[in-house]
Amino acid sequence: MKYLVFLLVLIIGGSKAFAQDDTPTDSSNSTTYVTIHKDPRLYTLAKKELVFNQVAATSTKSVKGYRLMVLNTNNRALALKTRAQLLQHYPDQKVYMIYQSPYIKLKFGDFMDKDDADDYKSKITNAKIVTGNIYIVPETIEVEPDKTTTPAQSDN
Numbered sequence: 001m002k003y004l005v006f007l008l009v010l011i012i013g014g015s016k017a018f019a020q021d022d023t024p025t026d027s028s029n030s031t032t033y034v035t036i037h038k039d040p041r042l043y044t045l046a047k048k049e050l051v052f053n054q055v056a057a058t059s060t061k062s063v064k065g066y067r068l069m070v071l072n073t074n075n076r077a078l079a080l081k082t083r084a085q086l087l088q089h090y091p092d093q094k095v096y097m098i099y100q101s102p103y104i105k106l107k108f109g110d111f112m113d114k115d116d117a118d119d120y121k122s123k124i125t126n127a128k129i130v131t132g133n134i135y136i137v138p139e140t141i142e143v144e145p146d147k148t149t150t151p152a153q154s155d156n
Contacts, residue, residue: 058145065141066117067096070130071106079104085129093120094142110141 071082079097086095086108096107108124111117117136124130 060142060144062140063112063143065139065143066109066111066114067137067139067141068108068111068117068121068124069105069135069137070095070108070124071132072103074102074104076104079106082106082130086124089127089129090120090123107137107139110143112141112143 070086071079073079083095083097083106086093086106090108093109098105098107109117109120111120114136121134121136124134
């Protein structure tokens with residue numbers, strides 16, 4: 001008897017437990033609206049994230065590459081003269097002047113390929129800017145992102 005009452009309560013309660021009504025509504029008034037309540041600070045957070053992602057996509061990247069070790073001397077005047085000549089002849093490349101006591105080291109360029117570094121090595125030697133040996137040194141270099149592609153285009 002207990003089982004029968006329990007089963008009856010379960011069947012009646014189960015039929016009333018459905019939250020949605022299956023009865024058809026008037027089709028002429030079928031437009032329903034959903035109201036979304038969200039914190040307005042989410043928009044501020046989304047804008048900050050967008051700015052952060054744009055800056056990260058357009059900033060310089062550090063990758064493994066090559067530089068030319070042009071000069072290693074303790075003569076400051078020679079280092080400054082050589083640096084000026086390199087900047088005059090090759091304004092599109094960077095010259096890095098590093099002081100490691102007691103020597104001044106001049107490194108030239110940011111090259112992804114060793115062949116590009118070798119080409120500039122021969123150009124500098126032929127121009128007689130540096131009289132000593134020039135070495136190709138593996139180093140972490142700075143690379144500018146491609147200006148023709150935007151972050152949205154690079155995702156595709």
